Amino acid sequence: MSTTISALSDEAAGISTVAALMGHPTRAAILAALVGGGALPAGTLAQIADVTASTASEHLARLVEGGLLTVVSSGRHRYFRLRDASVAQALEAVSAVSVSAPARRRTAGPSPEMRLARSCYDHLAGSLGVGLADALLRQGVLLPGERAFELTAQGAVRLSALEVDVASARTRKRLFSPTCLDWTERRFHLAGALGAAILQRFMEARWVARRTDDRSLRVTVAGQRVLQREFDLDLPPAP
Amino acid sequence: MSTTISALSDEAAGISTVAALMGHPTRAAILAALVGGGALPAGTLAQIADVTASTASEHLARLVEGGLLTVVSSGRHRYFRLRDASVAQALEAVSAVSVSAPARRRTAGPSPEMRLARSCYDHLAGSLGVGLADALLRQGVLLPGERAFELTAQGAVRLSALEVDVASARTRKRLFSPTCLDWTERRFHLAGALGAAILQRFMEARWVARRTDDRSLRVTVAGQRVLQREFDLDLPPAP
DNA sequence: CCGATGGTTCGGCGCGGCCCGAACCGATCG
DNA sequence: CGATCGGTTCGGGCCGCGCCGAACCATCGG
Structure with missing residues (x-):
């Protein structure tokens, strides 16, 4: 079973890098805004995530670098969207864990x-x-x-x-x-x-x-x- | 537009907390060792993740707290396992993203x-x-x-x-x-x-x-x- | 009882991530 | 051509996380 470990830490590395990208409130807000397949420009995403343009820009660059987002430039806008369906799937799956998780916080959302x-x-x-x-x-x-x-x-x-x-x-x-x-x-x-x-x-x-x-x-x-x-x-x- | 955020950040918060837990190499290694449904004691997991017992213990506590793991004590051992299938699914989904992600590492895998x-x-x-x-x-x-x-x-x-x-x-x-x-x-x-x-x-x-x-x-x-x-x-x- | 073993808690240290404002770049519009 | 706007890059400051070793608690064996 000695070989198990290398393959395992291999997979673990993949998991952790991707999950770390999703694991920050600002980035999660950005990603959540993009599930559904839409594409949004950086400024809008900054607004949604409630950070300055510069901060959002850094996060977006990382998400692209990490393969979670793709970007297309159009005029002076740059539109970001989820890289492919597997990303949306992962977000769904992760989100599903948190709903089934304990003591779900019921923050009395909109009716x-x-x-x-x-x-x-x-x-x-x-x-x-x-x-x-x-x-x-x-x-x-x-x-x-x-x-x-x-x-x-x-x-x-x-x-x-x-x-x-x-x-x-x-x-x-x-x-x-x-x-x-x-x-x-x-x-x-x-x-x-x-x-x-x-x-x-x-x-x-x-x-x-x-x-x-x-x-x-x-x-x-x-x-x-x-x-x-x-x-x-x-x-x-x-x- | 200050109010834009509430419903969205709710889901984003769920995603980010769960993903942050999976988003650390040590914790990812622990989780990866548990996909498949097995239960392992803390010491073994510490070994697998290559950290000291104390460090592993902290991570395990957090994972339990966050609803990703459950624990059962038996004798002087404490066995950890994934909380439910949704956690395994999330790990799979996240892992799948990293597979399809950029610069696929060429380890002479399957053709x-x-x-x-x-x-x-x-x-x-x-x-x-x-x-x-x-x-x-x-x-x-x-x-x-x-x-x-x-x-x-x-x-x-x-x-x-x-x-x-x-x-x-x-x-x-x-x-x-x-x-x-x-x-x-x-x-x-x-x-x-x-x-x-x-x-x-x-x-x-x-x-x-x-x-x-x-x-x-x-x-x-x-x-x-x-x-x-x-x-x-x-x-x-x-x- | 005592010693050994598995696990958790605590204190302290260091690194790295996150954020912002300011400067910069490029495209668009007058 | 300047003015404006969307975006990125850079420098600096802060905070928190992750790590360890040591002390502590529980269980088991003699």
């Missing part, structure tokens, strides 16, 4: 209702918000962009058909269709004048309704039907 | 052909084996499980449509769909009666063919097409 659907200022957020944004991207209504989506010509037609007041949204002085990072979903949803117009229409048609106690939204039965039909969107049942 | 696709007893293994298992999980044909996968109802239909003889596999006395740890990929692939039935079908349809010299398998052109179409599976070209 299921809030996570499912809520308003963010004057636009849709939560699972519904990002789901809708995804659907609009899939359908070619929106085009993805760095800090803003772009509304296509046929997208404008489609939204108008749903009686969203695209035209007057265009006249407003505020940003038209910026992205907004969803806290609970950690992905982007649609904000700005267009986002507001959509929420307004959803309220007016009573596809969603405000709850009185917080900013969560109730999706009505009619709303569910519309979302399913128009956007192929099945909302996860509130658990 | 590229063996790593790509081979038979393991009577089922598929190698990159193909785990890739297929992944695909079957993604498609809902299989459900993940502790020591075995579970074949879903629609999964049985799907496999039967590919002319895999699920029915007679069910009648065999051997385990139906256990997991099997892939030694090159260090992740799980499908074994048992079902795994054997699948390989049998793959051979019969000449999607894969045995090579004469070792247990590696050649994926035929037809096989590549089927894998791509049915399982969205692109095999990495043998380097």
